[in-house]
Amino acid sequence: MARMHTRRRGSSDSDKPAADEPPEWSDVEEDAIEERVVELAEQGHSPSEIGLKLRDEGVQGTPVPNVKLATGKKVTEILEDNDAEPDFPEDLRNLMKRAVRLRDHMDENPGDHQNKRALQNTQSKIRRLVDYYRGDELDEDFTYSYEKAVQLL
Known part of the structure; x- marks a missing residue:
């Protein structure tokens, strides 16, 4: 993608590895992940910060490498379902x-x-x-x- 305010070309990004299901070592239940996402949102974290915290800290000590693979929903979708979405994008x-x-x-x-x-x-x-x-x-x-x-x- 080209730069918005310069005449330079953009750089290409690397792609995520193709995965259809979460890894075996991350066997956290969907409900626990959704509860943790809502809890972090109530503490004032943004959706990207929530994803980083789940990746680094995890739920009950087990990391969650990809919320969408584990739950079938994105972090923002989980927040919308639980009426915890932020005021502004x-x-x-x-x-x-x-x-x-x-x-x-x-x-x-x-x-x-x-x-x-x-x-x-x-x-x-x-x-x-x-x-x-x-x-x-x-x-x-x-x-x-x-x-x-x-x-x-």
Whole structure:
């Protein structure tokens, strides 16, 4: 995939190994995994952090290498089923955090032109994502602004 804000080409990613079922050494029940996912979400972890915690810490000491193989559902689907999904999509939230951080940096360092450009690019990505999510996961009248982002985060 090509880069969004430069003229360079993208790099190819490696593929996950093809697997149809979880490994034999990870024999955790689906219900236990779903309970742990909801528990971690209630503690304030994002879906990607939940996946990392399940991979590293596991459920009852047994690691879960792939939630989808073990349960048949993605982490976000499990959260939706249990009404524990986050207010904002994770990618939009991360971009908003970045934009707030860049804006604070720009207030302290007004001559930093590289970060000014990075802020412009990040805000462009946010606007594009807001258009994508508007109506489904965001309100119809939602618009991005720095003040709103600070308030939400």
